Amino acid sequence: MNLLIHLFIFLGTIHFAIFLIASTLLFVAAGTFLEAWSQSHLFASRWTYHNPLFSALLWGYLINISFSAIRRYPFKKKQLPFLTTHFGLIMILGGVLIKNQFGMQGVLSVTEGETRDSLLLPHTYALLVQNREETSCFPLNHLPPAFKIVEWIPHSEERLEGWIKGEWGMVIGLPPLPVHAYQDPLPLSLRTEEYDIIALKTDRIEEAKQKAYRGRPLLLILQETNGHEHLIAFDKEKKTLPESLYAVDQGFGGYLLKAHFADQELLTPLTFFSYPLPPHAKQEELKPRIKLLIHEKEEIALTYHPRGEGLKWPMLEGHTLVRFQPMEKKIPFKISYPHSEQEGDLLIDGQPISLRVNHVYEKNRYQFSLSHFSVQEGIKRVDLIVNYDPAKYLLTYPGICLLIIGILSFLIRRRYAP
């Protein structure tokens, strides 16, 4: 009992308070230098502000301030400034801890004409699993039992494979086409009665175009070292035809590339492969690769898509689609981006709102603020930061008001001497 009393007294002492403040200051200062060194806020956060020790310090403050106040009971009128400031601090800390536990901050990207009701939590890792009944997003540490992560590589890139897959050109209905390196003359990969096909791995695109034609319809498939593919067709008169090329999303069946050439429709499945890269210095830009083992038989290596926009790939004989992306959270609103001249004009549950820099919209403790606007190939897109703080009006802001009142009352009392 004696020990408990001593502990209670110690936890409310100024010594403990100074220890807590000093430790926090060291943590925070280290965090800023780590951030400057790594140029990564995420890196610094993981070592400092989001470290469990740092959370322990916050709980320490809560205990210290509460105990130091309880120790002064019964309160006297002269203690009012102390009580106001410290109660304000308790409320702010409580607000922070509740926000950390139950709050949410994510990015909602919406393109013109689209409606969305979910947001992505940046720098989280999840697996989007879609089957014919439902779409679910699982954090990597809570995957369904059938899914196992058998490999984790910190940084990777995903490359789409069209007509050339590895060392072979692939066209449905034709035998595998050998892919050659650039040489003079260019070697044929296939000759049929109607046309020729040349498949090359080269960066000398223009030279290959010039030298490929040999008086017959020709399909030239080129792959650069960076993985970019070119499909060029020639008719009998050596005239370059406009490429008639499109991709088809077959749902659970995957994706197909189609090209019309010499009155024929050539097809190849669109596939991908994920390959490791040396870890980038900045953690925000890392795209990890996971290798999944599903039902102990099927393996797939997926690269992380930080914006949740990559293609979903078929698994389990076309029963399931998967994508490695940030955690997705539903919000109780439907956000639409109708055609508008203004970048921040949106509809929230059908109600028009206008977001600008320094001008946010708030509904049911969800706050929407404009983060980024872009136009790509004529398509407008707006990124919103959505922040849900359940304790903001209950604890944090009233706590700030109390703290300010307490500070003012300290100043008014003008007792500076010990």
Added chain:
Amino acid sequence: MLHDLPIKWILIIGYLLALLFQKGRPKKIGRGFLWTTFLLHTLILGLLWYTLRRPPVSNMGETLLYVPWTTVLFGLLFAKKLKYAVPLAALVPLIFLPDPLTFSPLPPVLHAPYWLVVHVLMIVGSYGLFFLTALLSHFYLLRKNPSPSLEKTLMQTLYLGTALLIVGTLLGGMWAQVSWGRFWDWDPKESWAFISIGFYLILIHAYRFKHISGRGVASGSLIGLILISFTWYGVNYILGTGLHSYGFGSGGIFLYLLYILGEIGFLTFANKNYKKSLIEKKGGK
């Protein structure tokens, strides 16, 4: 603009004269110089505010004009209680005004006049006050028997500066909530404001609970000013990372390190001197 005009040098000369005429008979002349220069300083800031349609505190160049003004303002406010608060305060403009003053268009994120006034004026105003605290602390540490009124004024400026910094930082959090969608995220500028506040709170608490004396507070406030100067200058010019990127710049690191070394040297010297005087006192007894 202002850096091309002699007006900045008029201020410097004004404050210099105010400082030179502080001792001896022509004291009234010194006060006259100080008030005139301060009013001119106020007028310039007012005109800038009117011309720019916002308070001139959006970058380092602009704050170099505002911070010394706040130091002199608080020096004048505390003049009744402590006569040398004024000449000490007049030193600060002499340090900062010769630096090039630069003005740049306001970045979109700062287009919030209300928040700019309440948040930035308060925070940067507290810097001015902490400069005054540090000057008083130098004065305190150089004296063998500092007067109680000096200690009291030192604490008053420290309390007021900390109060301004805390309130300004909290209001900055509310602005960040509106502008960046979150109240607090340990951005380096936020972090260093927190570090400064935390350090001054340690000083205040340690003093209130009699763990340190006035001398300890004075020594601490010099370290506090190093932290404040890092918040003001270091985050933008040395660390150069974070969301407050509109204030980033380069240069002056050598002078800054020199200042820190100078301050450490001063503290060592003052401490040695104090110990020596204590030994002398004991020997005398």
